[in-house]
Amino acid sequence: MHPITIVGGGLAGLALGIGxxxxxxxxxxxxxxxxxxxxxxxxxxxxxxxEVLDRLGLIEALKTSGxxxxxxxxxxxxxxxxxxxxxxxxxxxxxxxxxxRTLAEVFTGLGGRLQTRTRVPQREDxxxxxxxxxxxxxxxxxxxxxxxxxxxxRNVKLDADLEMHAVPEGxxxxxxxxxxxxxxxxxxxxxxxxxxxxNRRTGMSTLRGPPGSVLHxxxxxxxxxxxxxxxxxxxxxxxxxxxxxxxIGDAFAMTPPVTGNGxxxxxxxxEIALDPLVEFSKDRIAxxxxxxxxxxxxxxALSARLRWAGWLHRAIMSERLRTRFGPVFLGSDxxxxxxxxxxxxxxxxx
Ligand SMILES: Cc1cc2nc3c(=O)[nH]c(=O)nc-3n(C[C@H](O)[C@H](O)[C@H](O)COP(=O)(O)OP(=O)(O)OC[C@H]3O[C@@H](n4cnc5c(N)ncnc54)[C@H](O)[C@@H]3O)c2cc1C
Numbered sequence: 001m002h003p004i005t006i007v008g009g010g011l012a013g014l015a016l017g018i019g020x021x022x023x024x025x026x027x028x029x030x031x032x033x034x035x036x037x038x039x040x041x042x043x044x045x046x047x048x049x050x051e052v053l054d055r056l057g058l059i060e061a062l063k064t065s066g067x068x069x070x071x072x073x074x075x076x077x078x079x080x081x082x083x084x085x086x087x088x089x090x091x092x093x094x095x096x097x098x099x100x101r102t103l104a105e106v107f108t109g110l111g112g113r114l115q116t117r118t119r120v121p122q123r124e125d126x127x128x129x130x131x132x133x134x135x136x137x138x139x140x141x142x143x144x145x146x147x148x149x150x151x152x153x154r155n156v157k158l159d160a161d162l163e164m165h166a167v168p169e170g171x172x173x174x175x176x177x178x179x180x181x182x183x184x185x186x187x188x189x190x191x192x193x194x195x196x197x198x199n200r201r202t203g204m205s206t207l208r209g210p211p212g213s214v215l216h217x218x219x220x221x222x223x224x225x226x227x228x229x230x231x232x233x234x235x236x237x238x239x240x241x242x243x244x245x246x247x248i249g250d251a252f253a254m255t256p257p258v259t260g261n262g263x264x265x266x267x268x269x270x271e272i273a274l275d276p277l278v279e280f281s282k283d284r285i286a287x288x289x290x291x292x293x294x295x296x297x298x299x300x301a302l303s304a305r306l307r308w309a310g311w312l313h314r315a316i317m318s319e320r321l322r323t324r325f326g327p328v329f330l331g332s333d334x335x336x337x338x339x340x341x342x343x344x345x346x347x348x349x350x
Contacts, residue, residue, distance in 0.1 A: 012249025012266035013132030014103035021110035028113035036101035040148040046091040049264025066178030070161035082330035127287035131247040138236030144189040146235035153222040156182040165215040256313030308342040
């Protein structure tokens, strides 16, 4: 069998590696970093990704490492808030520190080769190589520099399992994760004169939101776990998925975090890639056929969702739309349900 090399051992790469090993395909993952590690992520898995975890036989392993179902959500924009509403289907909250470590252990347990601290320098198309290397860094998008911050905190009481707070030039999500912690994760934008945060201390203060906001009050007594603080810059959502290499997850396309759907997309694209890669490995189809079929299937599965998520993200970032339509949006059950349907941000509980 032809072996498969996966560049990047994040969620997409590990899920694909596990699927390949279960199908008996020789697979190795080259990962620039190491495990366990904290990642900037809202740690809220929604959408069909949960079913992929189930089909990959990973739910039991994740239950052992700890997951919490999220059944309700609430959105806060300025002084207005939505009622606490049920999700169409519950989501899962799980620490990426635990999730990535667990998946890495399952992959190696199935005989996969995991090479950490190995950065592959050049993105090139090689038969049998899949790029799961995450987002392509963007210096600016629409004139803004985007960055993400995350930290776990204790002593935070939430009204809903997931709270989304719009703050000036960004939004912050709060969700309970196992162990009594709350994940505090935000996406922010700044113009080129303003970096927004310089160090861990100013980063955590950015996450608390401006004084006087509901978010700031919510986090007034929060005790942040400094070791969990992490940041990422150079985020962007524009640009076409690459056709010249075989890619999955964020390396294929990144969705704005507002829908909490990026992890689901990573898992779904890994599953889409599985059959063509097994066929290639068994020498039943040529590499170009496998690569092109993965591209076409990912494109048709994701393009409408990515468009909706882009619109939702622009709406929540626009001060004008927030002020004008925020109260209408927050008050409408119909729009709430529509938002989940359009972005496929619903899944099922384990
Ligand atoms: C602020 C923010 C909040 C978010 N919140 C949520 C949320 O609540 N729910 C949700 O579902 N999604 C969320 N996401 C998105 C989600 O985190 C990503 O979509 C998901 O992690 C993508 O998985 P991936 O495997 O494609 O990429 P990654 O998880 O980024 O993994 C890529 C891996 O490749 C490695 N790598 C990169 N380059 C190389 C190289 N050249 N050689 C070797 N290795 C390499 C990296 O070290 C990394 O481990 C959020 C994102 C942001 C920025």
